[in-house]
Amino acid sequence: MCGIFGFVGKRTDAAVMAVEGLKSLEYRGYDSWGVAWKEGDHLSHKKEIGKISGVDGHSLCDVSSLAIGHTRWATHGGVTRENAHPQFNEDKTIAVVHNGIFENYQQLRSELRTKGHTFTSDTDTEVAPHLIEEYLKETGDFAHAVRLACKRFTGRYAILAVHAASETLVAARTGSPLIIGVGEGGYFIASDTPAFQAHTRTVQYLDDGEMVITNGKNILFSDIETGGERTKREIEIPVSEAPSDKGDFAHFMLKEIMDQKESIARAVNQSEQEIETIAEAIRNAKGTFLVGCGTAGKACMAAEYFFSVVAEHHVNFAPASEFKLYHHFLKKESLLIVVSQSGETADVLEAMQVAKSKGAKVLSIVNVKGSSIDRASDYTLCINAGPERAVASTKALTGQLAVLLLIAYALVGRLKEGKKLLLETASMINDMLNPRYVERLTQLADRIKRHENLYIIGKSWNYPMALESAIKIQEVSYIHAEGFAGGELKHGPIALIEDGTPCIVLAGRDEVMPDILSNAVQLRARGALIIGVSPEPNEIFDEWIRVPDAASAQAIVNIIPIQVLAYFLAVQRGKDPDMPRNLAKSVTVK
Numbered sequence: 053m054c055g056i057f058g059f060v061g062k063r064t065d066a067a068v069m070a071v072e073g074l075k076s077l078e079y080r081g082y083d084s085w086g087v088a089w090k091e092g093d094h095l096s097h098k099k100e101i102g103k104i105s106g107v108d109g110h111s112l113c114d115v116s117s118l119a120i121g122h123t124r125w126a127t128h129g130g131v132t133r134e135n136a137h138p139q140f141n142e143d144k145t146i147a148v149v150h151n152g153i154f155e156n157y158q159q160l161r162s163e164l165r166t167k168g169h170t171f172t173s174d175t176d177t178e179v180a181p182h183l184i185e186e187y188l189k190e191t192g193d194f195a196h197a198v199r200l201a202c203k204r205f206t207g208r209y210a211i212l213a214v215h216a217a218s219e220t221l222v223a224a225r226t227g228s229p230l231i232i233g234v235g236e237g238g239y240f241i242a243s244d245t246p247a248f249q250a251h252t253r254t255v256q257y258l259d260d261g262e263m264v265i266t267n268g269k270n271i272l273f274s275d276i277e278t279g280g281e282r283t284k285r286e287i288e289i290p291v292s293e294a295p296s297d298k299g300d301f302a303h304f305m306l307k308e309i310m311d312q313k314e315s316i317a318r319a320v321n322q323s324e325q326e327i328e329t330i331a332e333a334i335r336n337a338k339g340t341f342l343v344g345c346g347t348a349g350k351a352c353m354a355a356e357y358f359f360s361v362v363a364e365h366h367v368n369f370a371p372a373s374e375f376k377l378y379h380h381f382l383k384k385e386s387l388l389i390v391v392s393q394s395g396e397t398a399d400v401l402e403a404m405q406v407a408k409s410k411g412a413k414v415l416s417i418v419n420v421k422g423s424s425i426d427r428a429s430d431y432t433l434c435i436n437a438g439p440e441r442a443v444a445s446t447k448a449l450t451g452q453l454a455v456l457l458l459i460a461y462a463l464v465g466r467l468k469e470g471k472k473l474l475l476e477t478a479s480m481i482n483d484m485l486n487p488r489y490v491e492r493l494t495q496l497a498d499r500i501k502r503h504e505n506l507y508i509i510g511k512s513w514n515y516p517m518a519l520e521s522a523i524k525i526q527e528v529s530y531i532h533a534e535g536f537a538g539g540e541l542k543h544g545p546i547a548l549i550e551d552g553t554p555c556i557v558l559a560g561r562d563e564v565m566p567d568i569l570s571n572a573v574q575l576r577a578r579g580a581l582i583i584g585v586s587p588e589p590n591e592i593f594d595e596w597i598r599v600p601d602a603a604s605a606q607a608i609v610n611i612i613p614i615q616v617l618a619y620f621l622a623v624q625r626g627k628d629p630d631m632p633r634n635l636a637k638s639v640t641v642k
């Protein structure tokens with residue numbers, strides 16, 4: 053979702069670095085971009101719809117030491133140049149970039165209108181420079197004016213503000229991430245570290261309710277509410293894989309699918325002590341809740357089955373966006389387990405706040421150390437999948453599933469057995485993802501790519517994987533795909549089946565195999581083209597995608613061919629699987 057970049061210091065290529073910084077945040081998903089820089093005593097800017105990848109920052113400005121930039125994912129107002137950030141006050145002396153939502157922007161707009169302000173965009177963001185201007189008139193101090201404006205905003209947000217007559221960069225956050233990069237020639241402020249990793253790996257984290265003021269030489273952290281000073285540690289972040297490195301692969305999505313040859317084993321090779329500690333916390337909790345969004349949510353849903361089948365232990369899944377409605381069930385002895393690849397998902401952060409307000413402990417399973425969710429958790433387990441850049445989550449999902457299954461085994465004293473099973477599964481996946489297998493899936497994509505509807509069924513842990521299959525196919529190929537519990541077909545969805553409708557059947561060699569095959573028979577009787585994903589063939593399958601028999605880890609192996617299929621459906625339909633329309637990698641708004 054939206055990306056933020058800011059720099060102030062003694063370097064004169066601030067605008068150039070802003071363009072490059074925004075390019076490295078492209079993976080988050082966006083539809084327009086903009087940069088504002090200080091040139092002499094005024095602010096210049098450039099805003100465009102579309103991609104920043106082909107832009108040369110030198111064409112903007114080579115002589116600026118202060119710049120802010122933004123990639124926008126539209127929420128309030130369409131994708132237009134006027135709605136792109138930075139947003140300005142009327143005389144363009146104050147510029148603001150913003151992530152998140154000012155929930156009370158309508159009220160602030162009407163208040164500012166009565167004071168004579170006019171607005172040129174449909175954004176909630178535009179109230180910020182106007183409000184700051186009002187407080188600047190009152191106080192004569194830019195940073196103080198930003199603080200007073202921030203005290204008026206409700207909702208989750210992160211902003212960067214600059215003023216034409218000041219050499220300072222002012223930033224504030226409540227709910228959306230902002231990280232400071234401590235560089236040799238000045239300070240960077242960004243929504244994610246790749247934006248400045250080419251310049252520094254020394255960071256300081258801004259926490260919720262805090263603001264920071266810097267002129268490139270000095271830096272001051274303070275509390276938005278009280279203005280009281282805060283102290284911050286400097287932290288060295290590890291050297292990560294270059295964000296733009298997709299090797300010989302045409303797309304990040306394919307690279308990340310192939311990364312699963314190693315990433316699952318990395319997720320499994322956790323400290324056994326840590327897994328045991330988590331199992332103990334679940335054992336002792338009076339009610340364990342699992343929440344996540346989208347794909348991560350499907351991992352949580354699969355974990356309900358892992359905990360039921362492997363450990364006979366009851367846990368409750370809720371999509372993070374629904375979790376606050378469960379607050380009556382929470383007490384201080386409850387445990388919330390949140391699952392998130394990015395560690396920045398707003399709905400998950402809100403669920404955590406709900407749990408914390410009841411005194412419950414929060415355990416997070418993330419892929420990004422140092423993310424907002426990691427830092428707000430009582431305990432964090434990292435799946436170690438490595439950077440995931442494609443919007444479609446693939447290797448993060450299998451890492452999450454592996455860790456959750458491992459915890460289920462640990463809960464009943466069978467950690468070693470679970471680990472052995474998962475490492476064997478990882479090795480079978482390594483063998484499975486060979487060129488012949490990929491070619492087979494390319495051919496299958498070719499056979500079904502012209503269909504506009506596609507259905508996937510599963511039972512037990514394959515049911516959440518059917519839902520996940522639908523997400524994967526929808527988001528990259530734009531085919532209308534839906535997943536169902538196999539047994540639900542006869543209660544309605546079967547009416548959708550026509551002659552030749554492709555239906556994918558996810559199966560395992562387990563006690564529910566006869567049930568899911570009989571659901572497949574019902575589909576076939578209505579003319580469906582049956583694509584079986586299963587360790588064994590069956591006469592009911594028109595197409596058989598063979599997967600290894602992985603027992604209770606079957607969900608992990610079954611989803612992988614669907615990821616590959618979704619990828620080729622996208623490519624063969626002429627879509628860019630890495631940058632699907634309307635979607636963002638980090639969903640930092642509710």
Ligand code: AGP
Nearest residue numbers: 346347348392393394397444445
């Ligand atoms: C997955 O392919 C999606 N793009 C999306 O559903 C994603 O899983 C969801 O937004 C949650 O993200 P997170 O794991 O970073 O919290």
